[in-house]
Amino acid sequence: MKIAVCIKRVPDMDVRFKIAASGTAVDEAGLKYDMSDFDGYAAEAALQVNEKGGGGEVTALCLGPDAVQETLRKALSMGIDKAVHLKCDAVPFDGWAIAQALAAQLGGGGYDLILFGRMSIDSSNQSVGPMVAELLGLPCVTAASRLDVSGGTGKAQRELEGASETVEFPLPAVVSIDEGVARPRYPSLKGIMAAKKKPLEVKPAQLGAVTVTVTTMELPPERNAGRIIGEGPDMVPELVRLLQTEAKVL
């Protein structure tokens, strides 16, 4: 099958980060970048669909500045066949602008399946996948934790609060992937060396007009130090009272 997987290069959010001087974005200095977590699961799902289904071709797409080529090569090192870099100076916050650039590239590409991560871990919009589906007029399933494909039909499992459901859809389709599908594989060391020799096409990104912009970004307030109200069972009523009246969590 011909599968496209859209991946995003995001900062590693485990480290402490700062807000940039603009006050609308994180300060990029000193950050380490990698493929967004859910996109790793999407790449793994794409490879597995073809491994189970008797072959095909997987293309990874990434929109952004030149640095994203490193992230595309990571996808290639996992076993993805080729990559397309949609080049622009910076990735806009507005998913709609991004979705238009991706749809312009994906439309007419003959893809049976277009995969996304459930959301990017930096902007958490969960919107680009469904928007691309809308632009291409394709069925869309979000947050699939299992994906099976056979004979032109897809089946996806979705986790709900306290239940899971299975949905069926015709191909071609757009699916966004949640964790739950197998963990992203470790690229082999040979795969890492081979990634450089795989095709990586660079094209200008046809971004749509930006309609949503970030006006402020701030870090959560520092948490106040805890308070010890006393010791022993006698203090329980007071603790309950404070949790009800002051903290308002009960």
Place this chain on the structure above:
Amino acid sequence: MAASDTTADPHLASPQLTPRPDDLFGIDAALTEEERAIRDNVRRWVDEQVLPIIGKAYLDGRSPKELVPGMAELGMFGANLPEEYGCAGLSNVAYGLIMQELERGDSGLRSLASVQGSLVMFPIFAFGSEEQKRHWLPRMARGEVIGCFGLTEPDYGSNPSGMITRARQQADGSWIINGAKMWITNGSTAHLAVIWAKTGDDTSDTSIRGFLVPTGTTGFSARDQKGKLSLRASDTSELVLADVRVPADAILPKSNGLKSPLMCLTNARYGISWGVMGAALACYEEARRYSKTRVMFNGPIGGTQIQQVRLADMLTEIVKGQLMALHVGRMKDLGTYSPVQVSILKRNNVNVATNIAREARRLLGGNGILAEYASMRHMANLESVYTYEGTHDVHSLIIGQAITGMNAF
């Protein structure tokens, strides 16, 4: 793209990278994109597969052999040997970074890989016949065959030229080997042993040759060395060879005198010098994290001058050691490095790593003696690394001889 173009800048492989809080000295800028990708990949594997189990394996005194298939699948065994023999064909710098990350997990696991790659696969590659290479190397790269390297004997450690083990050729061309080897990493679980033995004049080390001995051969036995307080997650065994008969083609045809096993050791020592920086990094990271959360007196201990001096010394020695290893690695890739460089490197890096591990353990206070934390395990492990592959003293004498021209052994 200049990202991985080593010719773009004569000094830095990735000049576009700037120092980060977790890379204060900017070591990443000295590595290519592939080298960083390989390191980060092995790091993730160690974080997910090794760190959760290694503390218990160490306490149990068990080599975690269940990790062998995963290591093989990634391509860690003999990673710097050519692809035509089923290996990954990586540069020596990439190979060193793999060792660093493995030893961030545990020196025992890195020892398993060092022995497999540098002490068994390398001599087969360098001194073996084409048939030996085609037969053994792909199987060893896949982890189906585990190897061990038998040089040291009970009475000949730092001075292997005195070895007693003998191989005598028979009229039909076959060899009969007799002797005992001691301190042999992977000894009990290995399928294949490279045994070094004298084949002629007993008083000269020029008759030392290497033999490929399958460990199932009659007369070959291995016994686990019990009671180790270091490298507990590694097999260390005594080998006994009693009239072990191997065919004529078991000899490594191009092995020639003591210099052959010493060439293997030079290779392994290079990887070890990167490896111990991994152990040091694990200790430094543990100490850094602990210093920020452990509150004593009026605040986190990381806010005190004494602990900051400790951490500053650790980080400084780590980046110095990494840059030394990188320099030797780049020269090794060019084929211009020398064994004395490797002695300088091994001696320095293992020594500073042992100090870093001890300082980290001390910074952790009482918790520092628990297996739940890694520092004391690394500290104990590094004492083996200090002794094997040429003791610290032996490297001092090698360097001293190169400096003065006088032999002090």
